[in-house]
Amino acid sequence: MMFAFNPEIISHRRSVRTYDGRPLDDEDLTEIGSILGRIASLSTPFGNAPLIRIIDKKSRDIGQAKRLGTYGVIKGESGFLVSVSPVHDHDIVDTGFLLEHLVLSLAGMGIGTCWLGGTFKRQDFLGDLPMDDSLVIPAVIPFGRPKDRTRVMDGVMRKMAGSDSRKEWSELFFRDEFSSVLTRESAGIWEEVLEMVRLGPSASNKQPWRVLLSDDDRIAHLYIQQTPRYAGNSFGYNMQMLDAGIALCHVTSMLNHLSVSYQMTDSDPGLDIPEGAVYVKSIEIEKR
Ligand SMILES: Cc1cc2nc3c(=O)[nH]c(=O)nc-3n(C[C@H](O)[C@H](O)[C@H](O)COP(=O)(O)O)c2cc1C
Known part of the structure; x- marks a missing residue:
């Protein structure tokens, strides 16, 4: 399995923190599902296979009413990618490697994302994930169609990080x-x-x-x-x-x-x- 991203995709990607609030089309969700499948067969730098799950808004509206908290940093997302990995550095590198493949694949579909390593409520995302003390959720990634008008929060976060x-x-x-x-x-x-x-x-x-x-x-x-x-x-x-x-x-x-x-x-x-x-x-x- 091989991924080749056009440099345009890499250089135009930006963190998106305000989305249009709508679920993605079924075709998009199917496509993301198939990308997840392809990513699962990538060889990672250290040969580990962290778990990556997708939580989409439609299934959440039906089954899982619970809010997934981001301290107000993210609004209107269509869903999240959630990763689970052992805490060891090499596993974390592999998690970053796989998730970035997803981020760039979604960017290629015109779907926005934002890496979140800090500003999310970890306990909200546990759900039925197989967790124990040796595992962490190193990052979650909200996704959705970017909204034309951003919020003050977008500017605040960009300024704080010097993005x-x-x-x-x-x-x-x-x-x-x-x-x-x-x-x-x-x-x-x-x-x-x-x-x-x-x-x-x-x-x-x-x-x-x-x-x-x-x-x-x-x-x-x-x-x-x-x-x-x-x-x-x-x-x-x-x-x-x-x-x-x-x-x-x-x-x-x-x-x-x-x-x-x-x-x-x-x-x-x-x-x-x-x-x-x-x-x-x-x-x-x-x-x-
Ligand atoms: C591993 C990682 C963790 C991040 N965690 C957060 C976070 O918790 N909250 C947030 O708002 N942005 C987070 N970001 C987004 C960065 O602030 C952002 O990527 C950086 O400022 C560059 O801006 P750009 O993505 O728009 O190019 C994270 C990015 C990475 C790669």
Whole structure:
């Protein structure tokens, strides 16, 4: 199974927090169901298979009257994607990887989404999910048709996270060692791939991804520069590992889009890395 997202889809996606309040058409729900099926057969970076469920408004109106709380952050959604994962970092990376495939697939259908790692009432979403102390709901994702007019809350959340800007290349991407920046001009086929990492969503828009490209352009190593005392980590798992999964989704789906073969490998080069950074995964492409 392979997903290739057009760069247009990645670069135009924005978090949507105000939806039109209507259920999705049956065709859309069927399509989302089939995407969920395809995603279940993806190979994830660490080989784990987190659970992803869909709760749609129609079935909720009939069966489950309970409100699913988002502290007023989200309004008028047609449903939610809910994930359940072990708390281990590698499982969280895989959850981020799969959910971002859904986010981008929905964006391609004109359906809005918003990653929620913090501002949702976890107990509301438990339902009949198989939960125990080793499991968490790392994120839920509301979805629906965006409403033309947004609310004050949309602006507040965007402003708080600084959602309209992204870090420069020189802060994110490096060549061979962390003391040497990777310029766009010298990035070759990685230019477009890494640009799509840069534009991705991240928890509180911290953009913790750091990528170190090998001298011969063959291996890109992904690290996460962990935000010190990050509030998002108070839920019992490392929220920024979701961001790592998002980056790996963008890298691999862009390589698929460019028809470049690759492998995800554990090839930590064991370099001196900035304090607070952790190695996650490498992506090796075939030499052409
Ligand atoms: C893992 C993760 C968790 C997030 N959690 C929340 C959240 O709890 N509440 C919220 O309003 N936005 C949340 N966001 C959305 C980010 O604030 C948003 O993606 C970022 O500011 C960039 O804005 P954009 O998505 O519009 O490009 C989260 C995003 C990610 C990737």
